Amino acid sequence: MRRWATLVAAAALVGSVLPVGAAQAAQAPPSPVTKLRQQFAEHKGLRISDLGRVFKDGKAVVTIWxxxxxxxxxxxxxxxxTxxxxxxxRGAVKEFENLTGLNAGSTRVICFPNEAYLSGPGYETWLPEGKHWLGLIGPENIKQTETFPQIVNVFEPATLGTLLSHASVKRRLGSGTYLQGAVTLRTLYKVSPSFRDRLAGPPKGRSAKIPxxxxxxxxxxxxxxxxxxxxxxxxxxxxxxxxxxxRYTAWGSDVTLTPPPPEDTADAGRVGGDFSPPATLPIG
Structure with missing residues (x-):
């Protein structure tokens, strides 16, 4: 009983020393934008996983993993x-693999600020015998692949902040916070450099108002x-x-990405002069 009384008295003393607002502020995590900026450090990163689908007449006509x-x-x-x-x-490739036992293959893309490397189906015709990677030079390469198939890039502090400010629903969950809302393509174009890089120009007319x-x-x-x-x-x-x-997982993990071996890479500028650049979204 004495020990319990001592603990209660100590808790009351702490409560009297720290104002309620100060105690809550001490426990509150940084804002999502501040927390994101805190992750920006050399050789630190995370894992991502995307699933994208394009529907027409209620049916999936394109699926991207x-x-x-x-x-x-x-x-x-x-x-x-990635x-x-x-x-x-929807599911055609997986169905083919299950029926035939063959692996249809995936495309792997490694991007740095001024270079990108691609390997997989569709690139073999560009590669000399014995080479498995096609190398591209130019900052537009990493810009075109940062968020695809996700149209919104939450690694940009201004873009993440815009989502937060446009949230019409906000709920506390046991695991964190849930937010829901909408932004127009015009707004996204203004705040997101990577989104601007994916378009041939700013969205106009009705396209600009698409939520x-x-x-x-x-x-x-x-x-x-x-x-x-x-x-x-x-x-x-x-x-x-x-x-x-x-999905975004393993925040803060050690990540050091490296280009493929030079002896296994073909320069796109040397294997063909008419290599098509990444496609832009048909908006506007």
Whole structure:
């Protein structure tokens, strides 16, 4: 009984020394944007996993899978190493693999600020015998692959802050925080450098007003752990709807990405002068 009374008295004393507001502030995690910036350090990063689908008339006409690692430096994303595949329809490739026992293969892309390396189906015709990687030079390469198939890049502090400010629903969960809202393509274009790099120009007219609905999950420390986005793209008489679901795990893990061996890489500038650049989104 004496020990219990002592603990109660000590707790009351602490409560009287620290104002309630100060105690709560001491326990509150940094804001999501501040928490993101705290992750920007050399050889630190995380893992990502994407699932994207394009629907037309209620049916999936394109499905995209991607997973891999992201490496940061002091300013943000420094490099990415992802493996993914794209298929027409939904499940056709997996069904083919199950029936035939063959591996249809995936595409792997390693990007740095001024160079990118690609390997997998579709690139073999560009490669000399004995080579497995196609090397591209130019900063546009990493910009084109940072967020695909996810249209929203939460590794950009301004973009993440815009999502937070446009959240119309915010709920506390046992695992963290859930937010839901929408931003227009015009707003996304203004705040997101990587989104601007994916377009041939700013969205205009009705396209500029297209809303991108989002659902965002934060963990207890305010790091992003999941983002889903949905947006409708006019396309002739039948619009398409794109849905992307991205998971973010292993924040703060050690990540050091390296290019493939030079002896296993062919320079795209030498194997062909008409190599097509990454496609831009048909908006505007």
């Amino acid at each position: 991607r997973k891999g690692r992201v490496e940061f430096d002091a300013s943000g994303v420094y490099a990415t190493d 493996t993914g595949r794209t298929e027409a329809g 991108v609905g989002f659902r965002l999950w934060l963990d207890r420390s305010n790091l992003v752990r999941r983002l889903t986005t949905t947006w409708r793209q006019p396309a002739g008489k039948t619009p398409t709807t794109t849905v992307a679901d991205t």
